[in-house]
Amino acid sequence: MSKIRILLAEDHLVVRNGIKLLLDGQANFEVVADVDNGKDAIDKITSGLAVDVVITDLSMNNMDGLQLIKEVSLNFPSIHVIVLTMLDCEQHVLKAFEYGAKGYLVKNIGSEELIFCINHIAKGGRYLSEEVTMGLINKSIAYSKMKNIEVDPIDIDLSSRELEVLELLGEGYTNLEISKKLFLSKRTVEGHRQNLIDKTKSKNTPALIKFAVLKGLIQ
Template structure:
């Protein structure tokens, strides 16, 4: 793709100059403006300066990064916004994407990842830095492990017939309908249903179905 014109909003001068130097070292990047706050960024965008991507910090005076994202999204929807911040909390990340950001990076990100993110976003993609993405994955793994510890389907000792009855209960069939479908007496089906309630420690049939769905016993 052609040259990517970048506006950099960062309130720390040394950090801003360092990022600008890095970006301008890339043949397809051009930092056309760098400012210290969101208000100056909006004024720049309202001038004749052509911008493809805005890279912004979040904690700035005179209009912070989240407000800037909202303003850019509303007034300049063709411009992509990437957050580059020290704030690695989920709340700020969710808000940034909700307001229209296309990328979110923490400031300890490597130069290669920063460059990749800009190119990817400029071409229409979205990007979450590896550190935060892996944090979500590891959190999900831990939640799954906890869930596995809480529920052991083998420990329920359900018979194949009980699982058949459970599946049909989940489909909304009555005891009589199940008995006809499985060629069992209605009393036998009622016995299987009660065994399922007892084994899962459910209060009633609706609670049994809810338990089965939550624990993956039925779809």
């Protein structure tokens, strides 16, 4: 039985090493490369590395996960891409599948679900993690109960990193706490927060959070 050859793209070294250790422990998996950005992933594939599945985060420097999905889907359609991220907002889920992803997982899933997802997708299937699926269902239910609130669709053009910061702001984290969780400087986080306020035309952070909830960007 041939092994499923996996390329892992994840910019946090500790997380990447942990995932690699888990996958290499499976008899039918082989992590043939692990990189910290999308460009290096594309370079590995272009150089001739045989890959069946790419597992990628979304927030990475030097080509993020969404761009990586587009590049792989366009130029290497036989390779299946699975998103593994902490971002569970509807906007990113839809974009990932629109660009060609075959699976979408959040990072707090169990190892059994990750292994099942890889095997399922390697056979030609698609997969959306249970948590994301239930989140979308619950959001749909909530929308049906809020018919009196009219929301016009807008193009906010938020980056993956900005949405990551937005989710943590919605959970009540401070700039300093967010900087530690995302391995960013406090100044960079402050810049992302201000960009979010500017792009959404919010007066302040509480108004930003209210806007994000109403627009379905966070729960």
